[in-house]
Amino acid sequence: MTGVSAGLLRIDGLDVTYRTRTGPVRAVRGVDLTVHPGQIVAVVGESGSGKSTTAHAAIGLLPAGGRVEAGSITFDGRDLTGLSEKGWRSVRGTGIALVPQDPTVSLDPVRRVGEQVAEVLRIHRLAPRARLAAEAVELLRRAGVDRPGQRARQYPHQLSGGLRQRVLIAIALAGEPRLIIADEPTSALDVTVQRAILDHLQELAAESGTAVLLITHDLGVAADRAAHVAVMSGGTVVEQGPTREVLGAPAHAYTRDLLAAAPALAGEPLRPRRPAGTDVLLAVTGLRRSFDGTAAVDDVSFTLTRGRTLALVGESGSGKTTTARMAVGLETPDAGTVTFDGEDITAARGERLRALRRRFQLVHQNPYASLNPRMTLGDIVAEPLRAFGVGDRASRRERAAELLEQVALPVSALRRRPVELSGGQRQRVAIARALALNPDLVVLDEPVSALDVSVQAQILRLLVRLQQEHGLTYLFITHDLAVVRQVADEVGVMRRGRLVESGPTDAVLTDPSAEHTRELLAAIPGTRVTAS
Amino acid sequence: MPDLSVRDTGLHLLRRPGLVLSGVVIALVLLAAVAPALFTGQDPIAGVPAERLRGPSPSHLFGTDETGRDVFARVVHGAALSLRATVIAVLVALVSGAALGLLAGFRGGWLDSVVMRVIDVVQAVPAILLSLALVTALGFGTTNVAIAVGVSNLAAFARLMRAEVLRVRSGAFVEAARASGVRWSGVLGRHVLPNALGPVLVLATLTFGTAVLEVSALSFLGFGATPPTPEWGALVAGGRGFLATAWWMTTFPGLTVAAVVLATNRLGRALDGERSGR
Incomplete structure (x- = not known):
């Protein structure tokens, strides 16, 4: 049964059920999927669509309570369904490897990363004991870790999110697997980092002929990377085929909705841009703030006129959130002034600041943490x-x-x-x-980044509607230039605490002057497809 | 678990006979504290000299002491005083400890440092030694014993409360409340306290057992109620001189204390488990 036509990984009519307190939940129903050697296949879907469950079933790592009820999983001609734990161990690592979703929790915090890479080599006896450390360094280098010799001796907390994800890729590569399952490998990372990592993964796959099963919620990522794409919704594959066909001429309504919701692929403004008025609601000048000696915000100035939306865009650590927090008095600037509706509020404290809070409000990034669970x-x-x-x-x-x-x-x-x-x-x-x-100004700190794309689109439309109805002014913090295009009249691009570029949204996005803006634009997933 | 049916609860308990037994012990002790007459008709204070130092028998379950008083009646009547002391001790520890922890955790800064260093010092002194010193300063009597035991236990409450407050305070919903203009008292009362209190209440149930023991220890040493008022610790002490001839005088009150300590511990653990969802 080993032939190319049979595929490297073949999933037939897979049914997975979770036992929960309220009864069984069918997470995956009748999923068929084939991955050929050296091919990149993307499974796209929103949270709860069953995409991760499918991936975890393929490597025998379903969470507690999950069970394959029907169907078969064949890898390289070998039936994996009903395999014993010992049998699975011979497949995992050397046959199929997993790059897990969250680089912040997927590494052991008390062990050096080099040891964690070497562990795979040791378990599968892939290198003599004396060579383990050297081999681990080599794997880190192949996964794109800079200064691998030094990094191997560091602990996970000393590495950035992007580097940790590369360590996880090194661990997955260690056993020279024939298939890598990458479960949202970059969704927690900045777009430029995401792009570098996916580029690297793609190169490695092409070089070694390794197949990749890429699980993602981002249609853009799938469009850029995969030859074949399967769209999942409610536990079933609603549509699959060559990427160009599925995304170019989607046959299923859900795929069309998903395409319409993906900001990078649609990109139309949700409402006409508004001209800059003269009624300045919020003005900050020369704002500075440093934490432990490093400047988080360095000489930032902007003005926001009533009824408009200013987006501050940047990657993590660019200082955009700190700037917003200083604007609403949750953080005290080291230097600079914040003027709200003509009144200098930089030094406002206590009851005066509280009274001002009536007029500016904040929406947090993570709706799972910003509501008191007991109320x-x-x-x-x-x-x-x-x-x-x-x-x-x-x-x-x-x-x-x-x-x-x-x-x-x-x-x-x-x-x-x-x-x-x-x-x-x-x-x-x-x-x-x-x-x-009924505030005048609402500061939105990444209001949609924790949400699925179709939900993102709904919330963005809601925000735009409310802005029109109530004449609100928005300071919109985001990492996503595609979202900026949809909602902002004006944009400020931040990098390492500085405002590197600002101006009307359309001008900045079509003709960026700063190098960093160009990088951010190029890194938006899905741009290759829209360009072609 | 609010959605557990009655049948599930029954099964849950059936598999944990220790838990059921603990519940029964505590229920009986509480009942004895409220209505001792339900358990015994004999007088705990006046003895019958003719029946002194009798061993356990159907008419005197726990035997009699050197003046002919029924030991069982004295244990039953002592429940009220011993329990009251324990409750006061736990309340003192809970309220003052939690208040200090809340203040330290919420205000932070120098106040936090000062309060927590004082707590460190308090915790460095062994609890029993501290309560001995306190009760000597406060004067004898059951209430003073209870206060002393409470103060010597408050450090753990202060620490736990502070840790919980620090955890909750950094939550986005607390900042959201502040950003929408809620006064600090509202933030504290409606957001921080309700979300921080759970583990502290569990600690209170666990401290119950310790407090029973410490209150009894102090009354054993003679700091508690004045004789002939029955109190568990004092009963154990009273039988000490007759250990060779009348073992029941110390053994039964001692076993009662042990049973109550074990039972409250078991219940406390069960509550702890419920909270953490085990």
């Missing part, structure tokens, strides 16, 4: 009203219901608690809370 949604949304003594209990409740309606949540949700909601619904609650006091 009901009604109490959460009404909290700012209560804090400022607006209305009585009954009128606050009424207003909370009205706010939930505005963010398209049912009034019945008032009594529910955050844990009962999805990420998108939670972010709607956070937005409702920010609107409770």
Whole structure:
């Protein structure tokens, strides 16, 4: 059964069920998938689509409670379904390797990274004991780690997210596997880092003839990297085929929705740009802030006129969030001034700052952490009203219901608690809370980056609608230039604490003057497809 | 687990006979504290000289002491005083410890350093030694014993509370509340405290056992209630002189204390497990 036509990995009619307290949940239903030697196959889907479950079933690492109910998984002509733990050990590492999702938790924090790479070699007896350390350094070098000899002696916490992901790739490469399963290998990383890592993975695969099963939520990544793509939704593969055909002429409605939602591929502004007015709502000049001697924000100045959206864009550590936090008085600048509606608020403290908070509100990045788990949604949304003594209990409740309606949540949700909601619904609650006091300025700190693309699109549309209805001014913090194109009138690009470029969105994105802006633009996944 | 059905709860308990037994022990002790007359009709204070130093028998379950008092009646009637002391001790430790921890964790800065260094010093002194010193300063009596035991146990509460507050305080929802204009008192009362209190309450149930033991130890040493008022620790002490001839006088009150300590520990562990979802 080993022939090229049979495929390296063949999944036939796979059914996976999780046993939960509320009964069995069918996570994957009747999935067929084939990966040929040396091919890159992408499985695309949103959270809960079953893409990760499919990948984990293929390497026999289903989480507790998960079970393959039906179907078969064949690797290199060998049936893997019902394999013993010992049998799996002979496949994992040398046959199929996994690059896990989260580089922050997938490495052992108390062991040097070199040892962790060498462990694979030791377990599979791939190198003599005396050569282990040298081989590990060589693997790190192949995975694209700079100064591998030095890095091998470091601990995971001493490495950046990108480097940790490269270490995980080195570990996956150690056994010279014929198939690498990469489960969202770059979704936690900056776009430029993501691009470098995916480029490298692709090169390695081409060089050694290793096949890659790439699990991703990002249609753009799939479009750039894979020859073959399978789109998953609700546990089934709704569409699959050569990437060009699936994304060029999607046959299934879900694929079309996903394509329409992906900002990089659509890229149309959600509303017409607004001209710069003269009514300056927020102005910061010469803002500086350093932590432990390193400058997080270095001489940043911008102005934001009423009713517009200014996006601050940059990678992690660029200082964009710190800038936003200083703008709303959650962080004190070392130097510079913040002027809100003509009033210098840089030194505002205590009750004066609290009074100002009525007029500017903040929406956090992570809706899973920004809502108090013990409070009901009604109490959460009404909290700012209560804090400022607006209305009585009954009128606050009424207003909370009205706010939930505005963010398209049912009034019945008032009594529910955050844990009962999805990420998108939670972010709607956070937005409702920010609107409770009818503020002038809303600072949005990566409001959609923790959400699935289709949910992202909904939230962005909601934000644009609310802005029009209430005449809001947005300071929008994001790492995603595609999102900037959709919502911002003006953009500031930040790098290492400095504002390297700023101006009207269309001008900056079509004709960037700073090198870093060009890098960011080139790294947006999916641009290769739209260009072709 | 709120969604457990009655049947599931039954099964859950059936597989844990120790837990059921612990519950029964605590229930009986509580009942004895409230209504001792349900358990015995005999007088705990006045003895019958003719029946002094009798061994355990159906009429005197735990035997009698040197003045002919029924030991069982004295244990039952001592429950109220010993339990009251324990509850006061745990409350003192919980309230003052949690308040200090909350203050230190929430305010931070120099206040945190000062409070926590004082707590370090308190914790460096063995609890029993500290409570001995305190009760000597406060004067004798059951309530003073309880306060002394409470103060000597507050360090653990302060530390745990501070750690929980630090964890919760850095949460995004606390910052979100602050950013939307909630006063610090509101942040503390509605966001930090409710989310930090759980583990501290579990510690309180676990401390119960220790407190029973320490209160009894101090009353054994004679710092507690004045004789002839029955108190568990004092009962153990009273029988000490007759250990060779009347073993029951120390053994049964001692076993009672041991049973209560073990039972509260078992219940505390069960609550701890429920909280962490095991």
